[in-house]
Amino acid sequence: MPLLELHNVHSAYGNVQALKGISLHVEEGEIVTLLGANGAGKSTTLRSISGLTAVTEGEILFDGKPLARIKPEHIVRLGIAHVPEGRRIFPGLTVKENIMIGASGRGRLPRQQVEGEVEEMYQIFPDLQRLSDALGWSLSGGQQQMLAVARGLMSKPKLLLLDEPSLGLAPIIVQQLFATIRSIRGRGTTVLLVEQNANMALSVADRGYVLVTGNLTVEGTPAQLLDNEEVKAAYLGGGKHAESA
Structure with missing residues (x-):
């Protein structure tokens, strides 16, 4: 059984139909990517899964259980963490405080346990350890993205939803970030x-x-998509990539 399943999912913003009956699945332990041009519905797909955008038709199953009419905060407790586009860290809190907030959805936990889990995040993101007492506003874009991912991981998710993690980052930071994504799956x-x-x-x-x-x-494997003429022309040609939805 897939960890995540979308069956004929429709979502809308007012009269604008953003998703028009999409079906996909994600197996446990996979990294699956959604590609598409600006306005294609990629971000809406993630928001529909995490309960931030209403599904008007169709069904989303997580671990075999329907997510219909479940509030976003309860979806987090089920094991889904959503790191949105734009990072949305708390600028007036320290790095450590931002990370600790990620555990709040799991109920009241002993502070010692939470601080131990923060240390685990520092092992994944070593740059954040030396910035532990720095305020969020003082971080670079790459550091803020790492902080946003660390905060998401503090909810102990089975499934991590990442929306445009490389947006606005320098190429060397992007390389580091995607190496981290591999390690998160590991x-x-x-x-x-x-x-x-x-x-x-x-x-x-x-x-x-x-x-x-x-x-x-x-849909397909990376090799199949990289060999698809339509995909190459739209998203891979000339080194120009589609923008986020």
């Missing part, structure tokens, strides 16, 4: 990734899907 967390850098996303993914104006048009 620690047992499944990843569903929305990413504007199609080449980089496919370099870490097990499978991928292509969204076009709310419809899934192509």
